Each structure stands twice: as structure tokens, then as C-alpha cells.
Amino acid sequence: xxLKVKIRRYDPERPGKDRPYWQEFAVEAEPGxxxxxxxNQVKWYHDPTxxxxxxxxxxxxxxxxxxxxxxxxxxxxxxxRDLGDRITVEPIRGLKVEKDLIVDMEPFFxxxxxxxxxFVNDEPPPAGERLQSIEERQQFDAGTKCILxxxxxTSCPIFWVNGNYLGPAAIVQAHxxxxxxxxxxxxxxLAVLNQNVGVWRCRTAYNCTEACPRGIPVTxxxxxxxxxxxxxxx
Amino acid sequence: xxRAREGQWAFALHRISGLLILLxxxxxxxxxxxxxxxxNAFTVLHDIxxxxxxxxxxxxxxxxxxxxxxxGLRVAIMDFTGWGTAVQRQLxxxxxxISLIGLLITAWVxxxxxxxxx
Numbered sequence: 545x546x547l548k549v550k551i552r553r554y555d556p557e558r559p560g561k562d563r564p565y566w567q568e569f570a571v572e573a574e575p576g577x578x579x580x581x582x583x584n585q586v587k588w589y590h591d592p593t594x595x596x597x598x599x600x601x602x603x604x605x606x607x608x609x610x611x612x613x614x615x616x617x618x619x620x621x622x623x624x625r626d627l628g629d630r631i632t633v634e635p636i637r638g639l640k641v642e643k644d645l646i647v648d649m650e651p652f653f654x655x656x657x658x659x660x661x662x663f664v665n666d667e668p669p670p671a672g673e674r675l676q677s678i679e680e681r682q683q684f685d686a687g688t689k690c691i692l693x694x695x696x697x698t699s700c701p702i703f704w705v706n707g708n709y710l711g712p713a714a715i716v717q718a719h720x721x722x723x724x725x726x727x728x729x730x731x732x733x734l735a736v737l738n739q740n741v742g743v744w745r746c747r748t749a750y751n752c753t754e755a756c757p758r759g760i761p762v763t764x765x766x767x768x769x770x771x772x773x774x775x776x777x778x
Numbered sequence: 779x780x781r782a783r784e785g786q787w788a789f790a791l792h793r794i795s796g797l798l799i800l801l802x803x804x805x806x807x808x809x810x811x812x813x814x815x816x817x818n819a820f821t822v823l824h825d826i827x828x829x830x831x832x833x834x835x836x837x838x839x840x841x842x843x844x845x846x847x848x849x850g851l852r853v854a855i856m857d858f859t860g861w862g863t864a865v866q867r868q869l870x871x872x873x874x875x876i877s878l879i880g881l882l883i884t885a886w887v888x889x890x891x892x893x894x895x896x
Binding site: 611613614615637699701747748749750751753754761763764767768770771 | 779780781782783784785786788789790792853856857858860862863864866
């Protein structure tokens with residue numbers, strides 16, 4: 545099928561291209577092709593200056609989150625047949641655009657680091673493994689699926705206007721450890737999330753849940769963290 | 779415009795209705811307090827509120843208060859229960875239905891009075 549692909553371009557180092565503008569490409573693609581294939585075709589055969597991140601191309605590395613036809617998705621998990629023959633592609637919102645579809649992910653990872661996304665337990669290691677029941681493991685299962693693509697955080701209307709908000713992805717990562725029965729730093733993480741840039745910024749718009757390419761019920765996890773902060777019961 | 783689903787519009791409407799109610803309350807407080815400057819000042823301003831546009835605005839305020847109140851309950855259900863987030867969409871349609879019915883009943887009572895010049 546014949547596609548018209550409109551891409552939001554920006555290149556701060558090239559005079560005349562240093563303000564965001566739209567560029568349209570006519571591309572031939574199969575309905576079963578992924579948007580990433582279409583972007584590769586544009587880059588390889590139409591305009592090699594087009595810049596975008598991609599790595600595994602199989603929905604695991606989380607590199608190619610973009611605003612595709614008005615919604616955050618991974619280019620490698622989006623089929624052309626689900627988009628129609630007119631496609632618009634923009635960089636994800638709320639983070640500074642560096643070039644074309646590439647944004648500065650550093651503030652996103654700062655928020656990630658702020659919630660201590662690692663296992664903390666200073667107790668002497670037991671003789672065997674630190675065992676968990678199926679129910680205990682189930683409690684934080686959804687959060688383990690996060691690939692840090694930023695589709696959720698950059699779909700959040702609160703994050704668009706307040707870049708200091710830790711954002712859904714960081715809260716999901718915090719949830720993964722707060723509700724881990726083996727972890728001992730829940731109180732510290734809850735204190736971080738109880739700040740005014742923490743969970744209370746969430747206004748339950750559900751954009752994050754809709755945007756997550758891994759099907760994580762993000763808003764539900766944020767609500768669980770809110771209750772954990774409120775009742776200190778993690 | 780981000781092509782989001784119900785949750786984003788529920789949030790946006792909540793903000794807009796909240797601001798409308800705040801504006802109404804501020805006007806209300808200011809106009810009531812005009813009595814400090816005598817009955818005349820009070821009456822002059824309140825006569826303006828008889829203009830049809832203000833009365834149609836009051837119908838909108840009724841709809842806004844209903845929406846803001848009931849959507850607030852929806853938010854509380856999502857915040858305090860484990861099941862609220864799973865049915866947030868259905869709850870929102872319920873909130874919209876209640877607000878719309880309230881708005882229509884108010885319009886049904888008020889519009890004929892405006893048209894009759896009461």
C-alpha cells in the first residue's frame with residue numbers, strides 16, 4: 545500500500561532546519577510492515593539525515609517510543625495496517641528534542657534513579673534462597689514488565705506541564721520494589737514518592753495505561769502506591 | 779492534540795468545571811459583599827444577573843457542579859478501592875449521564891422562565 549508519512553523534523557545544527565517543521569514522504573509498504581520498517585525505508589532510501597532511536601526492533605529494548613498518529617507507541621510494535629495510509633510521527637512530548645525523533649532521556653532516567661530502582665536488604669543472607677510465595681510475587685509482577693521506553697511518562701498531561709513530576713514509569717519501578725516482600729527500603733521510597741513531585745501529581749488521566757506497550761496497568765499501580773503512602777502499609 | 783481515551787477527557791472536564799465553579803463562587807462572594815456599599819450598589823449589580831446570558835450560565839454551573847461532584851466521587855473510588863481503576867470508564871459514563879440529566883432538568887425548569895420574561 546502507498547503511504548503518506550508526515551514526520552516532525554528538527555535539527556539544531558543545520559540552518560533553516562533549526563525550528564521544528566513537518567516533512568512528508570511517500571512510501572510503499574505492506575500492511576504487515578511495522579512503522580519501524582517504514583522509518584527505516586525513509587532513512588535508507590529517501591533522507592539519510594532522519595534521526596530516530598531503535599535497537600532490538602522487537603518491543604523489548606524500549607528505544608523507539610514515538611507519538612504515532614496522536615498516540616504514544618513503539619514503532620517496532622505498530623503495524624502499518626493499524627495506522628491507515630496517512631501516518632504522522634512526532635517525538636514523545638515533555639522531554640527536550642535533540643534531533644528529529646530523538647529526545648533527551650536524561651530527566652526521565654533522573655526520576656528513575658530517584659526511586660532507588662534496586663533491591664535493598666541489609667539482613668544477613670539466609671542459607672538458601674530468599675523464598676517468596678506465589679501471592680507475594682504476584683503483587684509486583686506487572687511492574688517487572690516495564691522496559692523504560694517512556695511512552696507512559698511522556699503521555700501524561702501533568703508531566704507535559706511539570707517536568708519535575710517523577711512520572712508514571714518511575715512510580716511503576718518504585719512499585720516493583722515497594723511491594724517486594726524481600727526488599728527493606730519501602731519506607732525510603734515512599735518518602736520520595738510522598739513529595740509534591742511524587743505520586744500526588746497523578747490526576748488519573750489513564751494516558752499512561754493506554755500508552756504502555758507492555759500492557760502494564762500503570763494507573764492502577766500508581767493508585768496502589770498512593771494507598772501505600774497514605775496508610776504506610778507496604 | 780493527544781488522541782487519548784476517556785480518562786484524559788474526564789480529567790480535562792474536571793479541571794474546566796472546577797475553574798468554572800471557582801469563578802462562579804468568586805463572583806458570588808463579590809456581588810454579595812456589595813451590600814457593604816448600600817442597597818443600591820447591591821441591587822444594580824443583581825439586576826444585571828437577570829440578563830438571559832447569566833441565567834443560561836447558571837444552567838451550565840449546575841451541570842458543572844454535578845459533574846465535578848460526581849467525578850470527585852469517581853476519583854475517590856479509584857483512590858481508595860482496589861477495583862475502581864478497572865471500572866473507571868463505566869464510572870465516567872455514569873457521571874456524564876447524571877450530569878447531563880441534571881443539566882437537562884435545570885434547563886427544562888429555567889429556559890421557559892427566561893423565555894416568559896420572569
